Amino acid sequence: MIITDLLADRNGEIWITTFSGLLTFDGYDFRNFYPDPRDSTTIDDLLLYKLAEGKDGHIWIGSMNRIYRYNPLTGIFKNYPLQEYVEYPADAQPMVGNIEADHKGTMYFGIVSGTGYNDYPGLLRYSEAEDSFELVDLPNGEPVQNVYGMFSNEKGQIAIYSDEGFIIMGPEGTEFQSNEQLSKYAWKDGEFATDMVWDDQGHLWLVTNLRRLGKIDMSADSIAFWDFEEPYNGTGDGSVRIGFDKGRLWVSHDKGIELFDIEAGRFATPENMLSRPFTTFLKDGMDNIWLGTGAYGLYSI
Numbered sequence: 056m057i058i059t060d061l062l063a064d065r066n067g068e069i070w071i072t073t074f075s076g077l078l079t080f081d082g083y084d085f086r087n088f089y090p091d092p093r094d095s096t097t098i099d100d101l102l103l104y105k106l107a108e109g110k111d112g113h114i115w116i117g118s119m120n121r122i123y124r125y126n127p128l129t130g131i132f133k134n135y136p137l138q139e140y141v142e143y144p145a146d147a148q149p150m151v152g153n154i155e156a157d158h159k160g161t162m163y164f165g166i167v168s169g170t171g172y173n174d175y176p177g178l179l180r181y182s183e184a185e186d187s188f189e190l191v192d193l194p195n196g197e198p199v200q201n202v203y204g205m206f207s208n209e210k211g212q213i214a215i216y217s218d219e220g221f222i223i224m225g226p227e228g229t230e231f232q233s234n235e236q237l238s239k240y241a242w243k244d245g246e247f248a249t250d251m252v253w254d255d256q257g258h259l260w261l262v263t264n265l266r267r268l269g270k271i272d273m274s275a276d277s278i279a280f281w282d283f284e285e286p287y288n289g290t291g292d293g294s295v296r297i298g299f300d301k302g303r304l305w306v307s308h309d310k311g312i313e314l315f316d317i318e319a320g321r322f323a324t325p326e327n328m329l330s331r332p333f334t335t336f337l338k339d340g341m342d343n344i345w346l347g348t349g350a351y352g353l354y355s356i
Contacts, residue, residue: 117151158211165202298336
């Protein structure tokens, strides 16, 4: 079972999206949500990518071609087909792989084409008043295309990594750095970000396919890089992921897990800890760490 995302809701229940459907875990038992072609209020996808909880307690789920909204009080799923908001080609395979909320609780949805189309809008904003979605553009009026990552922090800022570059939306406005501007940083040939996370000091960190960790400083217009302890072997690793907990960054790659001490500025390979790589990282409200994996199930640490 490939786990794609984890969410701890306001009641402490763990939600799990996989390529085999949607599950929850209450600490004792798992519950599956099965499609029912005879019931339009059920979820009718198995390939699921992303989770988020709205300010009203509703659960948002991203899939291919659709967005779902689940009401825990009624047990009803509402289906929002993407084709109603963006006219994608039939073979575009638009995937909702990112969902985040801003400082007002407004929900944003990042979309990427599974077949490589790069000339269609990739960022939607949900309007509660209209129960509908609207396109979000860059500050220059151009559309945001192919959103590969969206990451929010406690200040309500959302960092977005797209075909156009890095975008940070927040209460004080939107910052944007194009790929041309980003190219001046110390990237290696063929290198790209695979995941990002905010720490508790408001710093934004990224990991790359070439097993490097980067700290983004938009105000200083710089990115500082560190190599992983596990050396780059010449083969790009698109599975590299990152999480944050208590002054440490958890970094996962195809050989296992490393920890980065932010204050000390160095990596360490953890002893007596899960060496299997994770696909998604979650710290719940009780400070428990949950790791979803691509082949080994769900772990709690």
